[in-house]
Amino acid sequence: MSDVEKSFKVVLLGEGCVGKTSIVLRYIQNTFNDKHLMTQHAGFFQKNINIAGKRVQLTIWDTAGQERFHALGPIYYRGSQGALVVYDITDNDSFVKAKNWIKELKTMLGNDISLCIIGNKADLEKSRVIPLAEAESYAKSVGAIHYSTSAKLNKGVEDLFLDLTKRMLANMNSSNNSTISTSSNTSQATNRSERIPIVPDNAEPSRTTCCN
Amino acid sequence: MSFNDYYFYTPSPSSNSTTPTTPVSPPPPMNNYINYSYTSSGTSSSNSNNNRNSFIQSLVPSYLDSIPSFTNSGSNSNTYNKDIPKPFDPSNFSLNNSNNINNSNNSNDNKSTHLGDQFSSLNLNNNNNNNNNNNNNNNETVTTNYYPNTITTTPQVLNTSTSLNQLNTPISISSSSKSINNNNNNNNNNNNKKTNPIITTTTTDEIKKKQYKQIHETYQKYSNDINFERRIGASDYDSMANMYKESHHLPSSQSVILEGFMYYNVVVMGQAKGDFNDNRWFVQRGNFLFNHLAKDIEPIDVIDLKRLVLNIDIRVVDDSASAFRYGISLGTPNNSISHFFWSDDPKQCILWLVSIASYTTEFDQDKEMEMINQILEISQPEFKPKKVLTFKNNNNSNNRQPKRKSIFETNEIGKLENFEFIFKNGLLNDIFNHDKQKQTIKLISKNPDDKNIVIDNILKLLLDQEFDLGFTLNNQIEMIENKISSDLVPMEDISQSIHNIIYEYTQICLHKLPELSKTQERCDLVRFAVENTLFSCLYQTILSIYTHKFFKEDEELTTKATQFLTITPVHLDIAQKFWLVDGNENDSDVVSDTTTPPYQESIDLMKKLSSFTTPTEKIQCLINVSDSICKCISNFWLNRPGKPSNLVLGADDLLPLFTYVIIKSKVNNLYSELMFIQDYLDQDLNRTVQGYFLVTFQTCLSLINYWNLDEILNKASTQFENIKKSNSQDFINKED
Numbered sequence: 001m002s003d004v005e006k007s008f009k010v011v012l013l014g015e016g017c018v019g020k021t022s023i024v025l026r027y028i029q030n031t032f033n034d035k036h037l038m039t040q041h042a043g044f045f046q047k048n049i050n051i052a053g054k055r056v057q058l059t060i061w062d063t064a065g066q067e068r069f070h071a072l073g074p075i076y077y078r079g080s081q082g083a084l085v086v087y088d089i090t091d092n093d094s095f096v097k098a099k100n101w102i103k104e105l106k107t108m109l110g111n112d113i114s115l116c117i118i119g120n121k122a123d124l125e126k127s128r129v130i131p132l133a134e135a136e137s138y139a140k141s142v143g144a145i146h147y148s149t150s151a152k153l154n155k156g157v158e159d160l161f162l163d164l165t166k167r168m169l170a171n172m173n174s175s176n177n178s179t180i181s182t183s184s185n186t187s188q189a190t191n192r193s194e195r196i197p198i199v200p201d202n203a204e205p206s207r208t209t210c211c212n
Numbered sequence: 213m214s215f216n217d218y219y220f221y222t223p224s225p226s227s228n229s230t231t232p233t234t235p236v237s238p239p240p241p242m243n244n245y246i247n248y249s250y251t252s253s254g255t256s257s258s259n260s261n262n263n264r265n266s267f268i269q270s271l272v273p274s275y276l277d278s279i280p281s282f283t284n285s286g287s288n289s290n291t292y293n294k295d296i297p298k299p300f301d302p303s304n305f306s307l308n309n310s311n312n313i314n315n316s317n318n319s320n321d322n323k324s325t326h327l328g329d330q331f332s333s334l335n336l337n338n339n340n341n342n343n344n345n346n347n348n349n350n351n352e353t354v355t356t357n358y359y360p361n362t363i364t365t366t367p368q369v370l371n372t373s374t375s376l377n378q379l380n381t382p383i384s385i386s387s388s389s390k391s392i393n394n395n396n397n398n399n400n401n402n403n404n405k406k407t408n409p410i411i412t413t414t415t416t417d418e419i420k421k422k423q424y425k426q427i428h429e430t431y432q433k434y435s436n437d438i439n440f441e442r443r444i445g446a447s448d449y450d451s452m453a454n455m456y457k458e459s460h461h462l463p464s465s466q467s468v469i470l471e472g473f474m475y476y477n478v479v480v481m482g483q484a485k486g487d488f489n490d491n492r493w494f495v496q497r498g499n500f501l502f503n504h505l506a507k508d509i510e511p512i513d514v515i516d517l518k519r520l521v522l523n524i525d526i527r528v529v530d531d532s533a534s535a536f537r538y539g540i541s542l543g544t545p546n547n548s549i550s551h552f553f554w555s556d557d558p559k560q561c562i563l564w565l566v567s568i569a570s571y572t573t574e575f576d577q578d579k580e581m582e583m584i585n586q587i588l589e590i591s592q593p594e595f596k597p598k599k600v601l602t603f604k605n606n607n608n609s610n611n612r613q614p615k616r617k618s619i620f621e622t623n624e625i626g627k628l629e630n631f632e633f634i635f636k637n638g639l640l641n642d643i644f645n646h647d648k649q650k651q652t653i654k655l656i657s658k659n660p661d662d663k664n665i666v667i668d669n670i671l672k673l674l675l676d677q678e679f680d681l682g683f684t685l686n687n688q689i690e691m692i693e694n695k696i697s698s699d700l701v702p703m704e705d706i707s708q709s710i711h712n713i714i715y716e717y718t719q720i721c722l723h724k725l726p727e728l729s730k731t732q733e734r735c736d737l738v739r740f741a742v743e744n745t746l747f748s749c750l751y752q753t754i755l756s757i758y759t760h761k762f763f764k765e766d767e768e769l770t771t772k773a774t775q776f777l778t779i780t781p782v783h784l785d786i787a788q789k790f791w792l793v794d795g796n797e798n799d800s801d802v803v804s805d806t807t808t809p810p811y812q813e814s815i816d817l818m819k820k821l822s823s824f825t826t827p828t829e830k831i832q833c834l835i836n837v838s839d840s841i842c843k844c845i846s847n848f849w850l851n852r853p854g855k856p857s858n859l860v861l862g863a864d865d866l867l868p869l870f871t872y873v874i875i876k877s878k879v880n881n882l883y884s885e886l887m888f889i890q891d892y893l894d895q896d897l898n899r900t901v902q903g904y905f906l907v908t909f910q911t912c913l914s915l916i917n918y919w920n921l922d923e924i925l926n927k928a929s930t931q932f933e934n935i936k937k938s939n940s941q942d943f944i945n946k947e948d
Contacts (some may be wrong), residue, residue: 041905042839043861043866059904075911076911
């Protein structure tokens with residue numbers, strides 16, 4: 001089970017009713033037969049995927065979108081490597097909220113996090129109130145990538161997660177190669193998580209590095 | 213964390229062979245992390261002194277006969293008392309035949325002034341005033357230190373004056389006896405003249421100086437070929453005392469003071485690095501200790517002694533418990549980093565100790581002396597580990613200033629029996645070598661997937677005080693309890709220690725139970741078993757601290773939650789499909805229609821939260837509650853008409869429901885429970901489902917504080933009106 005090389009935490013943000021849970025569910029359920037699918041719990045999703053020859057585990061944290069939960073966002077998204085900020089293309093409010101989330105994430109987590117802005121309900125194209133170009137240019141301006149999805153029609157969902165995973169892998173490598181400080185969040189969490197797999201032989205590598 | 217910076221050299225070679233999963237050979241069996249640690253605090257060491265006295269005394273009689281020449285070889289020595297201690301291992305010293313117990317006549321007058329003065333015991337003068345031909349037996353000095361009582365009967369106290377004089381004469385080594393010739397001839401005269409005045413003015417300080425002097429002379433004895441005084445750079449004892457302070461400023465202090473090979477390990481934040489046999493070349497220059505991988509290559513590390521606290525650290529190396537590694541540890545005051553240096557040779561260890569000690573923080577000469585005495589004692593061939601002082605954990609925690617005193621007090625003679633038992637039974641060879649333990653291990657290994665068997669038996673293994681493993685763990689638990697009740701140690705430190713203990717004992721268990729390290733699930737089970745063991749002892753204590761500390765928060769939450777006791781899912785501002793009420797459109801009183809509230813199963817599960825004593829179980833309880841909420845939803849709709857197409861519960865609806873369940877469950881001390889889980893849950897689970905539900909729980913508690921009853925009721929009635937107006941089916945489908 002523990003053959004996963006890398007584990008990413010992805011946080012799911014967006015106003016209620018934009019269908020953020022449905023997106024993840026579509027992603028998970030469509031690959032239901034995948035034997036690596038983990039047990040599901042409400043609000044928490046986990047999936048192992050193979051990408052570029054690596055086994056990657058995605059843990060997806062759903063959050064409550066209502067305004068009253070907004071202040072509690074940080075305890076959900078801290079330590080995450082990816083964020084899916086979802087809005088409803090037929091709802092201007094939800095796009096405003098999405099922008100707020102992006103701003104907050106960038107302030108709190110800097111460049112360590114791969115940001116995705118997702119316009120959901122693409123099936124309701126005729127009711128669209130957020131022009132695609134506007135959303136895409138906004139995404140570009142904040143260093144995020146915009147995706148259009150329809151959880152209902154299963155459109156763009158798979159690509160979204162695949163792309164995000166690739167970006168998180170790339171982000172991880174680049175931050176590892178550059179300065180240690182920028183990746184401090186990530187590496188701390190990783191170190192800790194590598195500490196416990198308690199099989200005795202795991203302890204050996206770290207020992208030898210000691211006094212250098 | 214202070215007491216966790218120890219190693220467990222647990223692996224036994226026999227079990228390695230059965231552990232195919234261990235590719236690297238584990239550290240050699242430096243078994244048993246037993247430690248002869250320095251146990252007395254500063255000068256207030258009367259307890260341990262007494263302890264030591266009894267130990268030595270028990271040894272003395274056997275030597276008495278073997279030293280026929282002990283008494284009165286000097287013509288002038290008088291009133292020699294038979295009770296005067298003998299070197300406890302004469303064979304170690306070439307000076308056995310030299311009788312150094314020489315008493316000056318003058319001394320008799322003064323001895324009464326020193327009666328009962330403990331320090332006077334340290335004043336035994338090893339100058340043989342009258343025995344010009346005899347070398348001093350410095351060893352005598354050491355022995356006498358253990359015998360405060362005997363001093364009062366010995367007039368030698370008076371010879372302190374000679375010692376002072378003697379300091380001006382360089383000490384030379386007698387090649388034949390390898391002992392120090394203290395130029396007694398010269399001193400003799402002085403002594404007789406000066407004794408009285410000096411003695412009457414002797415202050416404690418002087419007495420101490422004397423004492424150090426003699427100790428150092430003792431080193432000289434041990435360090436046969438090394439001219440100790442020259443190395444230290446002091447020929448005068450007064451200047452030697454000053455040197456401790458001044459040497460930091462002397463330019464020459466940057467020259468090499470001492471160099472040599474030592475075994476070296478370092479423990480950083482409770483994690484041991486380095487192998488048992490790591491050998492390094494160390495060079496001490498002033499307060500810097502340079503770490504070289506080998507003798508003639510550049511240093512790879514430098515340790516600044518000024519910031520470190522010194523302790524001794526002696527370990528049992530081989531199975532017979534007769535070979536030791538003598539070592540010193542240098543730890544940061546908060547113990548985040550500890551360096552360990554060992555040598556097989558006690559002389560080397562003492563040399564390093566003396567050389568380094570004065571540069572370290574919290575240094576005092578009494579402590580140094582005592583540590584040296586311990587090394588000397590243990591290094592005697594006759595030494596039986598009767599007086600094993602403490603386990604390592606205690607040693608480390610005595611670095612913690614605030615608790616120092618009480619910790620010593622807890623490690624008194626009562627523990628000695630235990631240790632003897634352990635040695636007698638050879639249990640040090642292998643922590644699980646006893647038949648009883650083997651049986652337990654066998655049982656576990658046969659049932660690696662039986663949760664209860666594994667948990668119960670690991671608990672049995674770990675807590676059985678009959679064996680050193682259980683003894684150690686119990687000690688550690690006791691220490692943690694002390695710390696908690698002392699209120700001096702921050703809670704984070706305590707939780708960190710507990711995390712470390714769990715980690716270490718889990719590793720021990722996994723190593724001894726290779727069958728259980730085969731799958732992640734089994735590893736987790738072992739970890740849980742260890743956690744369970746620990747919290748079975750500590751939970752009540754810890755929780756009571758939390759409920760005390762968070763009394764206000766708990767009260768606040770309870771008060772707030774009580775306000776909402778009457779609400780139902782209808783009020784939660786969630787999708788109607790999760791209300792789980794059979795309200796048809798005609799029924800205006802949806803709320804009071806049910807006798808048992810919705811989600812009763814979840815509420816019942818939540819009520820169990822307080823009954824669990826480990827963070828893992830508590831968090832699992834929360835996960836179960838969440839799963840049960842989903843189950844309640846699907847059960848409710850199972851046979852009902854109008855089942856919505858999508859019953860997946862997202863965070864938007866889960867959080868209010870979860871909050872509702874918490875409120876209805878009327879769990880007490882919610883905030884304390886939260887903090888307990890948060891502090892003691894395995895940090896590696898932060899990113900897993902456990903972490904998610906911890907955060908959920910946290911959010912729900914905030915929500916309880918945030919909620920306003922009127923607002924909720926108003927909102928609910930508005931929503932209810934809206935729904936009544938619109939077609940409910942449309943509402944449900946709106947989301948997807």
